[in-house]
Amino acid sequence: MKRAAIALSCLTLAAQICLLPTQVSAQPATNQTGSGAAVRISADTQKFIQQVTISDLFELATARLALARGTDAQKAFANRMIEDHGKTSAELKRFIVVGKVDIDVPSQLDSAHQGKYDALNNARGEEFTALYTAQQVEAHNQAIALFERYAANGDNAELKEWAANTVPALKHHLQMAQALDRQGGQAAAPASK
Template identity: 25%
Template sequence: MRNIAVGIFMAISAIACRNNKPDSIDKAEAANKKVVSVSADDLRFVVQAASGGMMEVELGRMAREQSSSQAVKDFGQTMIDDHSAANGELRNMAATKGITLPQKPGEEHQEMINKLAAKKGNDFDRAYIDMMVTDHEEDIDAYVNELKTGNDMKIKTWVEQKLPTLRHHQEMAEQLQKQQLK
């Protein structure tokens, strides 16, 4: 009887451990606890920016495949191109500072991907563009905040270089949103 109880306990423990796996951001943040050359706030920003950038690329791919609008498909390709380039620059900068970046989008960003995965055509277009407007507003706020409060000059320089592109993306998304309302 004791062996059965121990076996049940071990099985329940194994299931619980699998359900509590840290997401990609948690893993990166845990690895970054050893990084002392960059402040905790700067580290958090870089990790979130990497996760968000990966989400933008994945959503851009989805737009290319699931949209019914050539303008939305083109916007998706712009997201792929611009965010892939920015992600590469961020990876290179992070490597020089010993910062570990997530390997895939974190849970919050993955949820956004999952929300759009089943949509197609006009339903996808509306949801994607609305998401892009909101997401770029939040990204711009986070980037501006990093410029104001960040401590690391390399990170701040990268942010300063990326802000015009994010603002351009925001304008493009807002314009597409207006076109959809017609």
């Protein structure tokens, strides 16, 4: 029952990304230009898009848990994560739609993120408070590295620019998570930037 609820939650979150006017398939990724010529999407770009999608799915799923079980400060942080990661998911979706990228977009967490989600879902009280905060610090450190790496080395100019422009928000999220960590999950969430 719990697995079914998690799967339904992940599928619902992924639907925001996957409901594209173009067909989403498992075929090799291509980018259809206005001239009708197909441009290959590199494996690195495809991997970046997939990792961002999984990262956003994880942020959104764990934020929903924090809304139900977290401290007041964690709930404020979770609301911010839902707003901001919902925004990055929508921006990535627009990028895919505008570029008419035919890519297999994940609709559920990978095994590593599912394991982290399951651990958080099974935690209660102070254990939940500590684990949610630790996961958020780790997730945002990883996201910053992912986005900075693509911004520096990616092969799609528009996606590189988007990655670079997203890094400051991710760094702000990290600062917010670190403030929660220093205060044992009780810090007030910083104001929006």
